Amino acid sequence: MSSDSGHDPEHPLFARVYDPVMSLPERLLLADHRAHLAEGLSGMVLDIGSGTGAMFPHYTTGSGMTVHGIEPDPHMRRQAVDRADGLDLDIEVVDAGAEDLPYPDNSIDAVVAVFVLCTVPSLVATLNELARVLRPGGQLRFLEHVRARGKIGRLHDLLAPGWFHAAGGCNLNRRTGDTLTGDHRFELFEYDRFESGLSRLLPLVRGRLERRRESAVPP
Numbered sequence: 001m002s003s004d005s006g007h008d009p010e011h012p013l014f015a016r017v018y019d020p021v022m023s024l025p026e027r028l029l030l031a032d033h034r035a036h037l038a039e040g041l042s043g044m045v046l047d048i049g050s051g052t053g054a055m056f057p058h059y060t061t062g063s064g065m066t067v068h069g070i071e072p073d074p075h076m077r078r079q080a081v082d083r084a085d086g087l088d089l090d091i092e093v094v095d096a097g098a099e100d101l102p103y104p105d106n107s108i109d110a111v112v113a114v115f116v117l118c119t120v121p122s123l124v125a126t127l128n129e130l131a132r133v134l135r136p137g138g139q140l141r142f143l144e145h146v147r148a149r150g151k152i153g154r155l156h157d158l159l160a161p162g163w164f165h166a167a168g169g170c171n172l173n174r175r176t177g178d179t180l181t182g183d184h185r186f187e188l189f190e191y192d193r194f195e196s197g198l199s200r201l202l203p204l205v206r207g208r209l210e211r212r213r214e215s216a217v218p219p
Ligand SMILES: C[S@@+](CC[C@H](N)C(=O)[O-])C[C@H]1O[C@@H](n2cnc3c(N)ncnc32)[C@H](O)[C@@H]1O
Pocket: 009, 048, 049, 050, 051, 052, 053, 054, 055, 070, 071, 072, 073, 076, 096, 097, 098, 099, 113, 114, 115, 116, 119, 120, 121, 168
């Protein structure tokens, strides 16, 4: 079934292979990044594009922290619910897209985005929505793969159409880091680009942005 935007959120095969394909990179590379993103979170937290719930083991719900996973694909959602139940975590998994969130303005303390800003149909619409729901001082914490520089970047451009179909609508050559760091509604607190070793072929950006008060947004 397609959404109103014409974007199809359902990718049953991708959902089935996601955890098995990711298990090695998760252990070798991603677990430390995920732990870093989850450090010190509190209040009302949205894990957008929660997928199978790979971030869930890093959250400590209760004790002042509530997590909602936002996930439009029912095949992913089912696995996320199972993961939360298996870990005995009180995480609600919500059927929604990141560009249309069922939360009031300024109601969210933090948003966690891991490998989802590459996939949302519109990064601009998503950032508009995150800027709306995050309270002033609320954080957007992200880990995303981005287009490489030089020859590998040009290879990404060539592979992007096939990758899009194979990887659940993911844009291999999106310059997500540039868009995030250029959005003046957010103050940049932390930003790292990882482009060596395992990340040479698929560079990663990790960081924290903080929602500015409207009156503090530069013109
Ligand atoms: C590559 S998976 C990443 C899953 C998870 N965040 C992780 O760390 O493993 C991307 C997820 O984003 C979801 N997604 C796609 N479009 C979305 C949208 N517009 N809003 C929120 N999530 C979306 C997909 O269904 C998929 O589960």
